[in-house]
Amino acid sequence: MMDERFGLDRKVRLLGPVPLDSGGSFAPVEIAYETYGTLNEDADNAILVCHALTGDQYCASTHPMTGKPGWWARMVGPGKPVDTDRFCVICANVLGSCMGSSGPASEDPATAVAYGMDFPVITLADMVRAQELLIGHLGIERLHAVIGGSMGGMQTLTWASLFPQRVARAVVIASAARHSAQNIAFHEVGRQAIMADPKWRGGAYYHESDPPTAGLSVARMAAHITYLSEAGLTEKFGRRLQDRTDKSFGFDADFQVESYLRHQGLSFTGRFDANSYLYITRAMDYFDLADAHDGRLAGAFDGTKTRFCLVSFDSDWLYPTAESRRIVHALNGAGADVSFVELSSPFGHDAFLLDNPELDRVVSGFIGASA
Template sequence: MASLPSSEDSRFGLRRQARLTAPLRLSSGATLGPVDIAYETYGAMNADRSNVILICHALTGDQYVASDHPVTGKPGWWWRLVGEGKPVDPARHFIICSNVIGSCMGSSGPASIDPVTGDPFAMRFPVLTIADMVRAQAALLDHLGVERLKAVIGGSMGGMQALTWPTLFPDRVESCVVIASTARHSAQNIAFHEVGRQAIMADPNWRGGDYYADGQAPVAGLSVARMAAHITYLSEAGLTEKFGRRLQARDAKTFGFDADFQVESYLRHQGLSFTDRFDANSYLYITRAMDYYDIADDHGGSLATAFTATKARFCLVSFDTDWLYPTTESRIIVHALNASGAQASFVELSSPFGHDAFLLECPELNRVVDGFLRGGRA
């Protein structure tokens, strides 16, 4: 069993990596092993190991949920929810956040070295599913000696992982918080992802994914993919309020194809800055995993059947301006949970920020999560 952090370390988080030697069997039938899992922990496990909370990250997230990112230097992506005095508090909880397999921040992914060839896997890495990511997390918890979770929490793709946990490991999850998420990827979402993947693969530097040797990565394609995806994370009202049709650092249109408008400049910045911290091949693999995600399809076509074995409590949160995973998607999950007899509470929150609202300032979300973790309902 891995050593656990001391309370002296808990304020800052502990950066760790575990190598799991047992092969991980994947949904595709392939196996992956050994498996590296990069993770961070905050707080300390109590004597009966009943205070463990697993945080699951979204598509472009990582394990640095509440500590500074080593590449960008920015605060953890969910510092508003996780930290001292926050709903998920290291003074009360032992918090684990791991980088999903397929990603590029220390867990096994396309940039990892294939032990057979000695070269990066690139596109020879096996195709993954959300369920595979969850199975890898479960293997990490086994490695850490964690048998049961007080809660598993996630937003967006993290919510997909959180919702999958009680379907695969019904006896290991006490409660589940799913924020701004869904039970399956829609045709529209698959379409947006395909635009991003095609942008990457059309970049001359992609070269079938074999770009690691010379470091000439397909940054232009990845930047465009990020720009297209970022639009889906925002709302029309939010874009209009923030940018409108205001010009960028000029008094008149240039009648050219420079970034005349502030919103254009913003998207270009988002795209380029993303390439400094993310791998293009990982983007391909993770978006494909999200597209394959369909919990009902994995349980005979019945979403309710997926939850019949679990005794977990569920909290579902949506946002009224989120058109990527709108409130209707959360209601579908709630109806299925009700049909399965599970304890479920649901709330739709108001925010001008669209899908990204779960990452931004939202006191109502903090109140909901805090109350639910203390035993209440949303």
């Protein structure tokens, strides 16, 4: 008989509660998720894939809103580096997001209207605590691996810190153990763009069916620049004009790079909620794994038995290699089993999402290695 807990487009309401770093707790919590592959009898072949800021649970299946392949379909699937013929892969929409998990767009049971800005301010640790409830619901005691890039890597580190006994391996790609002042600054530009849009209405825009798309589009454009590299932008666009032979001497999208960013911004507004963008970027800005350990990052991993693999990219200036090295040094200080590699790519931070045979070999080799 098929276990209804597993498969595509799953959603569960868990009583929880989820304890929150801001104080109090959140319950009940809804979690939307997908699973790929089959959980074995011993329930020891499960891999949790954690998504980035604007990602979702559709890592290896067609996105229902865009019709595009999953954001990591090149990595997750039968015979792929994260092989669903061997592993049961779980990917859950994070708490605070907008693809089915509890977030500001969800209905508040106390009022029967969307939470809006009454949704509690959350942290990455809160997201991981909600995921831990899901893993328990699925009957999994210990994960074979937790894998994530960018914000997904931050969740992976948090899993290994909060629930080390439940994580055998942790793969952290293009990530960091804290958000820098520069990271926070870029996020604040995006948040201010959203909140300056008159259609934001203090976050109470759901009943109007007229969301702050202009502000959200600008926020996405600003963020998207940080995901790329100067070399990549120059190679792809340079100073080439868009559909014209001369400058317009106006403020249309004269350059290809302008047109590209506008397209990225507008297409994003069709699949993401502005309030969720506010909440998740704030959660990332609050992230500093050393905070709870008197500023000592190694303290987050003291005594851990989890095995770690860290990967950075040489053109990633959002989470540069120095951030990964800082984590490696802390793990060494905690006596953890850790491996690290810096890969070469011209594509900046987004390299973890793109075709990279070296990354494939690193991930498949690490998660397939014997304990």
